[in-house]
């Protein structure tokens with residue numbers, strides 16, 4: 001595919017996404033039907049679509065409309081691209097620009113220029129305070145790729161050298177002693193020997209910092225109540241030797257966990273809700289709760305364009321229920337850790353306050369927040385102790 005043909009394909013995908021089709025489904029359907037597209041084409045189209053999703057409102061304001069084509073015009077103009085060399089109509093590329101389609105350089109409203117979802121603008125502004133503009137600005141760009149070094153198996157220096165031998169360049173990141181930031185050839189990580197041998201795993205830097213802050217010392221039994229793919233289970237297991245039990249309300253989400261654990265040389269027991277009831281209480285229960293994902297909108301930008309107050313309200317009641325259910329599994333003297341990758345106070349400090357008001361026997365030990373200004377995803381952590 002020519003670069004222009006990739007742009008035209010991305011435009012068509014954006015129209016379907018704007019009509020409500022999930023981005024992954026749109027991209028998968030296109031790729032299945034596009035025999036002429038190679039892996040580089042698929043990656044390029046995907047990148048273009050996700051780049052525009054991150055700049056959904058500014059691209060529409062600059063491009064003068066809400067169609068995929070207008071948004072692409074606005075986005076490409078924002079990045080300094082020469083539009084007339086892309087919009088030529090040749091080689092399956094987009095048709096030449098018409099007179100009324102020229103992008104604007106006039107000032108656009110602040111919320112649009114920051115690509116802040118209008119439906120949650122008040123919540124984001126009040127939650128982020130003086131950091132609002134800087135955080136929203138950071139969320140307009142792609143997320144860096146981070147690796148977590150399995151420090152129980154190797155050192156950060158050795159992992160960096162092993163990756164470097166395969167032309168994957170990384171640098172140490174301050175977010176965590178286990179964090180490497182990939183600076184070259186991030187798409188090759190999956191194929192590298194260091195990855196296959198379990199020296200490194202893909203994990204956001206703030207996610208690693210959150211695990212560093214968990215009270216693991218002295219624990220012998222740890223429950224990851226919302227384990228999903230097990231990123232945090234494995235990070236905990238690498239930091240501290242204990243028995244790890246993984247649970248998820250949607251057990252299929254843990255499908256990859258056994259293979260990931262095997263690669264990392266760790267052992268994790270997977271349990272369903274029924275089996276959990278017969279387990280003795282745990283020294284630490286981690287609730288990495290389902291959330292709006294607003295801290296990770298760089299990585300999953302579709303969440304930004306779909307988010308609204310009704311969705312937030314649904315997530316709030318889900319989180320409150322999960323936290324109270326999980327609290328039943330904490331041993332006396334043990335810890336309950338509540339985490340989200342959300343920037344919104346309603347999902348974070350407000351959940352903590354309501355939990356403390358509703359549930360007896362817990363006191364709050366610490367809260368921590370990370371925002372994309374520090375380089376990784378936005379995260380919130382609260383740790384309670386059970387008396």
Ligand SMILES: C[S@@+](CC[C@H](N)C(=O)[O-])C[C@H]1O[C@@H](n2cnc3c(N)ncnc32)[C@H](O)[C@@H]1O
Pocket residue numbers: 225226227228229230231232233247248249250253288289290291322
């Ligand atoms: C933020 S994700 C977890 C990510 C995971 N901890 C990691 O580090 O890769 C939240 C998880 O909560 C799970 N979940 C949703 N409802 C739940 C419930 N009622 N009880 C337990 N887990 C639930 C979801 O299936 C999802 O996997």
